[in-house]
Amino acid sequence: MTIFNLFRRSGQHAGQNNTLSEDGVDSRDNIPKYSESTISTPATTENSVVSRTESPTGSLESPSLQKPEIDLELEMVPMAPETHGRLGSWRGSMILLVTSGSQFLDNVFMTSSNMALASIQEEFGVSSTNLQWMISAYTLAFGGFLLLAGSLSDRYGRKMILCLGLFWLTIWTLAIGFGQSFIQLTIFRGIQGIGASLTVPSAIGIISSYFTGVDRTRGLSIYAASGTVGFCAGLIFGGFLTSSLGWRYLFYLIPIIPGCLGILGLIVLPKDREATKDRQRMDYLGAVLSTVGLILLQFVLSSGGRYGWGDPFIIVILVLAVGFLVGFVIYEKYISNPLMPLSLWTIPNFAGLWIAGFTCYGSYQNIIYYIVLMAQKVDGLSAGDTAIRFLPMGAIGFIVSLGTGKLLEYINAKYCLIAGLVLSVVAAVPSAATATLTENFWINTLATSLISISAVSFIFVTTSTTILTSVPVEVKSLCGGMLNTAFQIGSGVALAISAATTSAVDIQKGHGLAQQYATGLWCSTGFAGLGLVIGVFAVRRKGASPKDRLGGPVAV
Template sequence: MGIFKSDKEAKAPQVTITSSPESSAPGTPPIESALLSADQNAIELEKRPHFGRLASWRGSLILLVTSGAQFLDNVFMTSANMALSSIQEEFNESSTNLQWMISAYTLTFGGFLLLAGVLSDRYGRKTILCAGLAWLSLWTLVIGFGTSFIQLAIFRGLQGMGAAMTVPSAIGIISSYFTGLDRTRALSIYASSGTIGFCAGLLVGGFLTSSLGWRYIFYIIVIITGALGILGAIVIPKDTPIAEKPKMDYAGSILSTSGLILLQFVLSSGGDYGWGTPFIIALLVVAVLLLVAFVILQKYISYPIMPLSLWKLRNFAGLWIAGFTCYGSYQNVIYYIVLMAQQVDNLNAGDTALRFLPMGAIGFVASMGTGKLLEYVNGKYTLLAGLILTVVAPIPSALTATDQEPDFWINVLPSSLISITAVSLIFVTTSTLILTTVPVNVKSLCGGMLNTAFQIGSGVALAISAAVTDAVDISKGHDIAQQYSTGLWCSAGLAGLGLIIAFFSVSRKGIGPNDRTDSDIAV
């Protein structure tokens, strides 16, 4: 028979994915109304349709589409890193402007995640996912035909919007279609695909840039994004229509999206333009004011796009902070060790990609292993193990960075292997625990919030490292190896802060193997 069964054989008839019916009684805070007694939860679950199974053809294809979207989002994020030198040479662009090939994507990706999560929960996860893949495919293809650097930067920003649409909707689809252990495993595989995609982006970008040319990164990947969009339209069940759709918090959407984009811009550009530059200071103040106004608005509005009660859920804030610090530190390490490989060890893009192959293999094993481990071990232990490794990861490269005897296998490889193991533990743990312990119709929102933590964390880590490196090394004329060493020590410090906060703020209660049940009451 094989491990895969038809949906009929698996006793899982076609399922409909709900899009957040408002079940709260008037005047009841949304999240609190979701945290009902066990008896009420059981009654509500009986009213829901049968769920799909992971060991069915349809379940497997749905997981392929959703995990594939997460995989590609990370491929797009890192593959462009390997093409920067070639793009700079073709368009004769300055190093200062070159970072916009990366920043433009992360700006819109991080800025639109929260809004995309709300739209997915309220107006249809399948619709938003397929629309995101279509949008992503369009601008990926256009990037490949770009004729100027400014075009590439603008198109990368538009591409990031499509990527932002796919992440929360994919999370919501997995959480709505699967149940029980199947859901936990599916979320673990989904989270693993992100880590693997990050490594794959380095490899694909390096090989294609050094062989066919950087444009083929986009020519080839667009075929995959288009195929996933078509497959998703076919296999993902239709969203259940809602008789009375909840009101949309347009003011909150504008405030949060504009505030996050401005904050991302400041964090990614402050080091280049100078933190004391008047317009950087002004933009930072405006970004903070917008986000403060957004939080205040969420407290008083009837239908908030981010219910503040989410932060009162046990472990939610601690897991969010762990993701923020760990992913920020990880991105910082990757940024510096890739530069170290190319500018200190003098490797080209292809040779760099080849030497990062062990990192990809370890990332795959660590990600899948973490998902399996969570079935038996309390999530706090895997979280702390990941954070400890995050602190340790940059140290080998920081200690061995030197222009005297450059050697990739000594000053890059150890940190790359430790860092990918650490982020696999953290990424899979935080994603799985948060998404299996929150109410069903805010799962896409929470997925967006968690990925927003990853993006902002990356910006904060790079901003801190750039500022410290400028003050400690660049202003004093120290060599590149010393600058990279300082940046790596900053990564260790940020990870250490996250470890301390997580140790005291994350409780073992509610995140053990037997605690992660289906949170299927809608808020």
């Protein structure tokens, strides 16, 4: 079954003297010079795909019918998106500010709360086991709703979903600050995570559809860089604010940022296209199956180590999670309006890049978990001192992200991917090798922090850019959600493997904290090594060159 048939607006040919604004809009009638739309007719939906070719003069020839080899066949050829946005224009800069600002905030919310955990535990008298729910509640909702959020963005409008997510974050972050019990804080954190999940796919979709060619690559690299800055800003802001004014001010002051970004987004973000009258119904059952399955899987991965992997409760939840996800895949195969078209997985390099993101981000989050603990519990640093020492990490991440975007303008994306995966493999080695030898942060933690942030910057920019230039505009947000789902699940899997290994190898034998952290870090190396092997063989150079990424996909 053909899912996407994209074509350029046939009423506007190269021979017409249309006047374009800086955003590629015809100034006479305010209509985009080129647009993409979906063909879905009984004559072409089941057995054929409409193919439109462009003559040397730029005009469109008559469509022809041909038998497809796969359900969704996409080629990397130049194609004009809905509007032509320039990164250097005032509006392009404002759009990038809103979208990258949302990525910045998602990482601030993730890391700043870590710095407030000790104060929250002291105020509410929470046990160490239950304290983790302040983090887990956010990641459960964030990872569980990403796929649904991506589909909603593509279906109902990226601008609407992004602004909704930003205002949602504003409200529920404030609610956390006013919470009067730990249960309230945990519930509000989970609801806050839903807002974060709404911002990620929509922001990625806006960048990848509004900008083209080199501007798209640079926009995605800036988006990735804002995440690394947000990670470090969260540590610093959370550490200093918690130790000075108190942890509640963390949730009183941060909402100012998403509130302002939401208002700015309503003004500057490109207008959502109006829904067509013949739009198919939303795949509600698929949405329920995928969301519940992902939330249950995230719960098992984040809680298995605390409850015990042999606990009947964890086993039942895991079986239910797998059942929901398998049921989702089977259901999507047989319906006409799937939430996640399975044909996306047949796009060249899509699966390989997804797995690369899964393993690299999992390894990265596992490393961060252990080196932060090492800095505080082995090296004896306070929260504020730890935050200061991680400043170089944020700077390096920002530089490498922007540099990767520049490199992708000249070299094949596979080479950047392999470079990132190799760095992922070696990132944990310095800390793992020196953890038991010294209690000096600059020796046993700094090198690993800089290598790991460089690795994840390479991988994030490369996977995002390559995947989002090989799918139709109608599913860019969905694919952004799928890629970030890989990141979230990978993080949970890596931490679960490390926790189980550390428990068996060190904790049960009474080994010290430094030895436990070293074992967890060696697990990161193994996890990243798996990704490197898969990346080498599953990702091809074909379709990943700079020339391929200058345009976009078109169905043929």
